[in-house]
Amino acid sequence: KNEVEQSPQNLTAQEGEFITINCSYSVGISALHWLQQHPGGGIVSLFMLSSGKKKHGRLIATINIQEKHSSLHITASHPRDSAVYICAVSLYSGGGADGLTFGKGTHLIIQP
Amino acid sequence: KAGVTQTPRYLIKTRGQQVTLSCSPISGHRSVSWYQQTPGQGLQFLFEYFSETQRNKGNFPGRFSGRQFSNSRSEMNVSTLELGDSALYLCASSLDLAGTYNEQFFGPGTRLTVL
Numbered sequence: 001k002n003e004v005e006q007s008p009q010n011l012t013a014q015e016g017e018f019i020t021i022n023c024s025y026s027v028g029i030s031a032l033h034w035l036q037q038h039p040g041g042g043i044v045s046l047f048m049l050s051s052g053k054k055k056h057g058r059l060i061a062t063i064n065i066q067e068k069h070s071s072l073h074i075t076a077s078h079p080r081d082s083a084v085y086i087c088a089v090s091l092y093s094g095g096g097a098d099g100l101t102f103g104k105g106t107h108l109i110i111q112p
Numbered sequence: 113k114a115g116v117t118q119t120p121r122y123l124i125k126t127r128g129q130q131v132t133l134s135c136s137p138i139s140g141h142r143s144v145s146w147y148q149q150t151p152g153q154g155l156q157f158l159f160e161y162f163s164e165t166q167r168n169k170g171n172f173p174g175r176f177s178g179r180q181f182s183n184s185r186s187e188m189n190v191s192t193l194e195l196g197d198s199a200l201y202l203c204a205s206s207l208d209l210a211g212t213y214n215e216q217f218f219g220p221g222t223r224l225t226v227l
Contacts, residue, residue, distance in 0.1 A: 033216070041149070041200050043218040086155065099145050099157030099168055100216070 003027050006087050006103035014111055019074040021106045023087030026068065033100065034061050034072045035086040043086075046072070077110045084108070114139065116205050116219035124225045130191040133222045137184050137205030143167075144186040145216065146178060149200040158201075161186050162208060190224075198226045 005024045013019055023032070034046040047054050047061040049070075054061050058077075063070040074081055084107050088100040117136045125131050137144050146158040157170040161180035178188040184205070190197055200223050204216035 035218075041202075041221045041223065043202060043204075043221075045215055045217065048215045088155070099147070099160050099170055100155075101157065102155040104154050 004103040012109045021072045023070045029089040033088040037084045118219040135186045135203035141205035143206045143208035147202045193226045
């Protein structure tokens with residue numbers, strides 16, 4: 001059983017739509033990450049959060065620690081937002097952070 | 113400030129060979145983590161190095177190994193390559209300030225093809 005579940009796996013939307021990607025996890029974590037991966041492989045860290053909400057431009061990430069759930073929202077979506085969005089969690093093992101555990105990713109396509 | 117760099121970017125090897133991949137972290141970053149990405153398994157954690165010591169290790173066979181140098185640069189080695197080792201190998205660095213967990217910055221990856 002994957003410790004990090006993302007939904008939906010695939011999402012196609014029209015330019016301008018409000019996008020929500022969900023992430024649920026089953027273990028205690030020290031932080032949750034939202035990552036963006038474009039074709040070609042490079043990964044960009046969008047957010048790292050352990051509580052509450054963060055906003056950067058048109059992107060908003062929220063996390064509910066009690067419910068072990070996080071959402072990534074994209075407002076006024078644009079074709080350049082087309083990418084794979086990956087949720088990942090990190091555990092804290094005392095001597096240092098464990099490596100990330102990743103969800104399978106959400107493949108987002110924004111059509112003009 | 114320069115980002116995380118990985119060399120080589122592309123590599124083709126044959127079964128049974130070994131390969132060494134290199135990662136240079138962002139200046140000042142002390143932690144380097146390695147990840148494998150395949151279409152079937154997605155992204156998986158290989159290992160993490162801090163101050164030249166392996167601090168954490170994922171669930172990979174002993175054919176996968178790594179090391180970190182005093183300047184924080186890291187290498188990973190895969191011996192006796194198998195077809196299933198074909199993947200994108202990513203490294204990420206972080207500051208790793210004491211007592212906190214820090215954001216990871218990813219390199220562009222090395223795409224390894226095993227024939």
